[in-house]
Amino acid sequence: MQAVTSLFTGSSGPQYLTGNKADIDAFIDKFDVFLFDCDGVLWSGDHLFPNVPETIQMLRDKGKQLVFVTNNSTKSRADYKKKFDSMGISANEEEVFGSSYSAAVYISRILKLEPPKNKVFVLGESGVEQELESEKVPYCGGTDPLLRREMMPEDYKHVADGSLLDDDVAIVLTGLDYHPSYLKYALGMAYLRRGAKFLATNIDSTLPSAGTLFPGAGAISAPLLRASAQEPLALGKPSQAMMDAIEGKFQFDRKQACMIGDRLNTDIQFGIEGGLGGTLCVLTGVSKKEEFLAKGAKVVPSAYVDALGDLLG
Amino acid sequence: MQAVTSLFTGSSGPQYLTGNKADIDAFIDKFDVFLFDCDGVLWSGDHLFPNVPETIQMLRDKGKQLVFVTNNSTKSRADYKKKFDSMGISANEEEVFGSSYSAAVYISRILKLEPPKNKVFVLGESGVEQELESEKVPYCGGTDPLLRREMMPEDYKHVADGSLLDDDVAIVLTGLDYHPSYLKYALGMAYLRRGAKFLATNIDSTLPSAGTLFPGAGAISAPLLRASAQEPLALGKPSQAMMDAIEGKFQFDRKQACMIGDRLNTDIQFGIEGGLGGTLCVLTGVSKKEEFLAKGAKVVPSAYVDALGDLLG
Numbered sequence: 008m009q010a011v012t013s014l015f016t017g018s019s020g021p022q023y024l025t026g027n028k029a030d031i032d033a034f035i036d037k038f039d040v041f042l043f044d045c046d047g048v049l050w051s052g053d054h055l056f057p058n059v060p061e062t063i064q065m066l067r068d069k070g071k072q073l074v075f076v077t078n079n080s081t082k083s084r085a086d087y088k089k090k091f092d093s094m095g096i097s098a099n100e101e102e103v104f105g106s107s108y109s110a111a112v113y114i115s116r117i118l119k120l121e122p123p124k125n126k127v128f129v130l131g132e133s134g135v136e137q138e139l140e141s142e143k144v145p146y147c148g149g150t151d152p153l154l155r156r157e158m159m160p161e162d163y164k165h166v167a168d169g170s171l172l173d174d175d176v177a178i179v180l181t182g183l184d185y186h187p188s189y190l191k192y193a194l195g196m197a198y199l200r201r202g203a204k205f206l207a208t209n210i211d212s213t214l215p216s217a218g219t220l221f222p223g224a225g226a227i228s229a230p231l232l233r234a235s236a237q238e239p240l241a242l243g244k245p246s247q248a249m250m251d252a253i254e255g256k257f258q259f260d261r262k263q264a265c266m267i268g269d270r271l272n273t274d275i276q277f278g279i280e281g282g283l284g285g286t287l288c289v290l291t292g293v294s295k296k297e298e299f300l301a302k303g304a305k306v307v308p309s310a311y312v313d314a315l316g317d318l319l320g
Numbered sequence: 321m322q323a324v325t326s327l328f329t330g331s332s333g334p335q336y337l338t339g340n341k342a343d344i345d346a347f348i349d350k351f352d353v354f355l356f357d358c359d360g361v362l363w364s365g366d367h368l369f370p371n372v373p374e375t376i377q378m379l380r381d382k383g384k385q386l387v388f389v390t391n392n393s394t395k396s397r398a399d400y401k402k403k404f405d406s407m408g409i410s411a412n413e414e415e416v417f418g419s420s421y422s423a424a425v426y427i428s429r430i431l432k433l434e435p436p437k438n439k440v441f442v443l444g445e446s447g448v449e450q451e452l453e454s455e456k457v458p459y460c461g462g463t464d465p466l467l468r469r470e471m472m473p474e475d476y477k478h479v480a481d482g483s484l485l486d487d488d489v490a491i492v493l494t495g496l497d498y499h500p501s502y503l504k505y506a507l508g509m510a511y512l513r514r515g516a517k518f519l520a521t522n523i524d525s526t527l528p529s530a531g532t533l534f535p536g537a538g539a540i541s542a543p544l545l546r547a548s549a550q551e552p553l554a555l556g557k558p559s560q561a562m563m564d565a566i567e568g569k570f571q572f573d574r575k576q577a578c579m580i581g582d583r584l585n586t587d588i589q590f591g592i593e594g595g596l597g598g599t600l601c602v603l604t605g606v607s608k609k610e611e612f613l614a615k616g617a618k619v620v621p622s623a624y625v626d627a628l629g630d631l632l633g
């Protein structure tokens with residue numbers, strides 16, 4: 008990995024591309040495939056960054072293969088397709104690879120638990136549920152409105168004696184749940200104590216929106232980690248389980264691929280650990296250039312731009 | 321500290337008192353003051369352990385000073401008095417020292433922030449609110465039903481631009497909140513990012529009830545730790561800030577005091593680090609004797625009994 012990144016970073020650190028048309032063209036020409044993070048790269052919440060649709064189109068016109076790799080677990084691939092449409096960015100559902108889909112694929116194709124003891128207790132939103140359905144994995148929890156209620160005194164007994172638990176649950180899968188409740192956490196903890204496998208769509212601590220940071224999936228699922236003293240296997244970036252699944256689906260040469268993202272410890276680390284030919288950091292999201300330009304920085308991209316639209320030159 | 325515990329543990333480990341009347345009497349005679357944990361010692365949830373009222377009365381008859389030291393942040397001292405009454409245990413409000421009270425005292429008497437910039441954003445239940453009121457500390461959040469609602473799209477902007485925040489908040493105080501919501505976590509995170517001090521009534525990961533374990537205050541507050549990348553100052557056991565406050569209020573000789581509890585890493589550690597004359601572990605709660613009898617065990621009580629009622633002999 009060190010050898011790969013040093014090809015581009017050399018001893019002078021990452022290459023700054025903004026405003027340098029020749030360097031931008033040379034950089035783009037190196038790759039056949041671009042993996043994109045979405046939040047913080049294409050948009051922030053509902054705010055589209057300048058020239059993004061045009062940049063995506065430019066890459067398509069050059070014949071590049073594009074994959075949109077997102078840790079956002081609340082949206083399914085179908086939800087994402089709608090978001091791309093509303094933003095005026097050309098993309099199709101098959102190009103989207105989300106952490107919920109990654110988790111569903113891992114459960115259905117890697118774990119392959121024997122029915123009926125293969126049910127998933129979900130701490131998360133409909134994006135997780137839709138992707139589990141697409142892989143025909145049974146689940147409970149999730150958006151079930153009955154679990155958003157208050158914990159009642161008798162619930163303690165019914166969790167303790169197991170009567171409130173589903174005997175078929177073998178996996179606890181946490182994503183970002185916008186409707187946390189004590190009851191959900193108590194049930195998730197009980198399943199984990201009973202031996203359920205612990206998976207997470209992703210463990211991002213924060214979620215960028217409206218120009219600031221909000222609690223991410225890793226924050227909202229933290230009660231389960233703390234209460235169970237267990238760590239989940241994360242199926243989102245920077246987990247290489249996700250990279251393997253992406254490569255398996257899209258079949259490309261990693262050396263000809265570049266990961267574009269805004270987070271060093273998620274996107275850029277994901278690309279470097281995956282042995283991709285390059286990584287490009289955009290400064291419209293979480294990480295600041297001071298972090299990777301600092302002496303001794305651990306995660307350093309091949310190149311960086313102020314914003315994705317700068318690639319238009 | 322090592323010297324203190326070795327007085328009682330010697331090379332043969334902690335003393336097992338159950339069934340040995342002479343050893344029990346000798347142990348009790350060593351102390352003037354007994355600090356009691358409540359959950360897991362006197363009761364589990366709503367289940368009173370056998371002979372507890374009689375044991376408490378026996379200690380009172382011997383002229384011992386009793387202090388009930390609890391990390392449970394959901395109840396105020398007044399709430400606890402009611403619980404003692406309903407359980408038939410003689411106790412008065414002044415003998416109860418809870419982590420909510422400990423936090424309120426720390427805020428009002430140690431931090432002493434200048435009004436009006438001294439407001440506390442509470443993640444917790446009415447026990448925290450009542451104790452803040454008793455110390456005349458202003459607060460928001462807590463049981464406010466408006467914060468139990470769903471996060472709406474416009475909330476992201478209003479958190480980001482500060483219009484949903486209270487400018488007077490200078491402290492975030494987390495306890496056990498049975499009504500967590502994404503909005504509460506987002507607000508707490510925003511206050512912390514703005515520089516609010518981070519306090520916790522306690523950071524117990526689990527809460528024993530109905531013979532099993534449920535998420536504790538440390539679990540429910542974990543999203544704030546993870547999202548802010550900050551650690552709170554905990555004012556409950558085993559924090560010595562709580563021991564200092566107890567000693568300040570009750571004025572006793574630590575060498576003549578014994579801590580009785582069910583958790584090694586909370587109660588027993590609290591007593592050992594506080595330099596108390598002794599610690600007594602009861603096996604009706606979280607910790608198992610195998611944990612402190614194991615070779616190399618880090619936290620070892622002076623003595624242990626199967627249940628508190630065994631002290632009746």
